[in-house]
Amino acid sequence: MKRSIAKRLALMFALAVLLIMSISATLLRCSLKQSLDEQMQNELVLRHSVLDPVLAKYDSPTFWVGLRQKLDGLTPADERVRYWILVDNPAFSYGGAMPDGQDWSKRADGLFTVDLPEKERPMMVLLKTIPAMGDRPELRFIVGLDSTPFRKTLNHFTKILILTSALGIGLVALLGYWIARFGLGPVRRLSRQANSLPPGDSKQRLDTEALPGELQELAVSFNGALARQEAAWCQLEGFNANVAHELRTPLTNLIGQTQVALAHGREVGELQDLLQSNLEELERMGTIVNDMLFLAGAESGQRATELSDVSLYEEASKTVEYLEPVLHDKQLGVEIQGDMRVCIDRRLFHRSLANLIQNAARYAVPESTIKVSLVGDGMQVEVRVSNAGAPIDSVHLERLFERFYRADAARARSDAHHGLGLSIVRAVASMHGGRVFAHSENGFNTFGFSLMNQAAP
Ligand SMILES: Nc1ncnc2c1ncn2[C@@H]1O[C@H](COP(=O)(O)OP(=O)(O)O)[C@@H](O)[C@H]1O
Ligand SMILES: [Mg+2]
Structure with a gap:
């Protein structure tokens, strides 16, 4: 399936909302849980504040009969609230035994959670010690609150949070998709425009003005x-x-x-x-x-293959020697400067240097000297051929390396110069990873090419 930008954006929006919603939902849930816990604690404290002074006041077992009835009355039918009085003397106890294994000394504030077998959720209990008085020993008075309703509230709230978050994420994804599609309208218009460019009319262009x-x-x-x-x-x-x-x-x-x-x-x-x-x-x-x-x-990308390690000065001298008759006609001299050893295709080197020298000889002022300079480092060399001659218009300079391009077209057609010489120089350069250049300044015209040393790593 093709990847759609609109779908991707919608997915990214949805992921961003998922992240934001998860963080805020977690924070909300934590704060609700905390306030519910506080609410439970407050209720326990309130009940203790009412009953503790009553227990503290009496010391006789006879009073306990009435007290038990009162505590029974205070215990709702669903046992949402329960009371225990823990003491060795059964005459003063209430509420039966607590599950084993409670270490009441563990917390100074007297708050514990107790698992009762008959309850689905643990009870939150607050224990207070009532000091001994007369015949009555010291009592441990416990008020317990079932946490089930509070937990239910929390769970309900959590469910609603998840539901609204899911809904929000879905909505954002849908809206995001719609917004992205709407926002990508210019792209569709652009592609329609590109599609409707008429074939064969190479002058047609896209209208860039109206675009964002x-x-x-x-x-x-x-x-x-x-x-x-x-x-x-x-x-x-x-x-x-x-x-x-x-x-x-x-x-x-x-x-x-x-x-x-x-x-x-x-x-x-x-x-x-x-x-x-x-x-x-x-x-x-x-x-x-x-x-x-x-x-x-x-x-088509062919590279020079018949490589050999040569001295450029020697090779250039051979080319000049070969071209002696051409140079002789106009009494031209050739001066070669520089030397270095490079690994190149010598046949191709001769061919392009000969093309440059032949051109130079053709356009040079009679009896002048053609300069061939070989400069470079271990990586590449530049071969420059310059001759004194009439300046070349810069309009031509840029195009002389094109096939069949001649600055003086009218004159050239008739003779043996068919306008491929410089193209061949450029081809040889590119077969060695090099390039060509041409300058015309101060009465000198320079044409040249560079070659990468094929032995260099
Ligand atoms: N040294 C030079 N001085 C002046 N013009 C030159 C020189 N070398 C090349 N040119 C111009 O570049 C054109 C293309 O050269 P080239 O590709 O060798 O083709 P050709 O030599 O067959 O004309 C030449 O026709 C000439 O106009
Ligand atoms: Mg030529």
């Missing part, structure tokens, strides 16, 4: 998620268009050249030239497809 403060945050986050979805969707759509666009040009060339060749020249030399040119186009297409497969792999 607590829900606004949720709705804003939800809208944020929608915005990200929209951005991802746009990028995907743009990506599809870009892929189609990139592949269309070489395909058109291939088709056109092949058609022309079929229609006219059939010389072996001509056909060889055609095949050569077709092969170049096909290779270009192959590169795009391979790059895209590589990016797709990195995007």
Whole structure:
């Protein structure tokens, strides 16, 4: 079963009331019990105050005949009140024997509870000692009160307390449920609104204005998620268009050249030239497809696996050596600073560094020096490639690492640079748990990536 907030709140309210009711009921019951006990004591004291002086006054057994009748008369038929006179001389005793085992010296105030076999509840008794006088020995005069009616009152009160508490708890649970449902109305309205967002319209957002403060945050986050979805969707759509666009040009060339060749020249030399040119186009297409497969792999979370422990300076020098012809055209120099040993995939490192240096060479001022710096600690390294060149607008800077994004789109389309170079740098960084960055300041453009040392714990 799904957990409902309203039910949970109702349960919590009910538990809170249960706690409060239990505490107050216990206190009430204790105080009632105490006042009932006091009431019983008062009655015992009152009866003693009337009878004690009478007993004290007389010393003859003849008077006791009258006294016994009087005490009989004072004892109600249900024996709710009883009297005992305990004394060795039977001429002065009354009320029969007390149950065995009573230690009357135990309490100075003379208050005891006595279990009588015929009574359902013990009797509360008050004992007073009447001093000896003449022939009469010392007497122990006991007045007893049946606690049954008092206990019944207490039990009745307890039952009513439990009943009202249970009723109160039930009512609070019901009301709590209703209040919670009422209070959660905005949540239901929000979910209805979310449900009714039309499919396919990625511009639609939840209306956050009318919502209570607590829900606004949720709705804003939800809208944020929608915005990200929209951005991802746009990028995907743009990506599809870009892929189609990139592949269309070489395909058109291939088709056109092949058609022309079929229609006219059939010389072996001509056909060889055609095949050569077709092969170049096909290779270009192959590169795009391979790059895209590589990016797709990195995007699905693939990590660098062919790791080796290398000196970054040595590896960077090899990359620069390999790119010598590119640098030579514009008389560019390369300066490598820093070195450290890290465990990375060297093939991927070469690939992304080469992409950065190629870009730098393309956009650098002729005869300038490209700086490659390797900084970091045992955990991670940052590889930065900077070249002197025209400043890059910050609007572009943020997006250059996106696939097929080029700052100078019009110029780039025609040549071999299909706009995946920096995306590949980003993929390589993410395969090593790193990130990419780009700055353009003081006439220098810096592009770089970081790599986590894969040997670090
Ligand atoms: N060093 C640089 N200086 C200026 N712009 C650069 C530099 N490196 C990259 N860019 C910009 O970033 C874009 C994307 O680069 P990249 O992903 O390597 O694609 P490509 O090199 O195929 O155009 C380039 O088209 C260019 O506009
Ligand atoms: Mg490039």
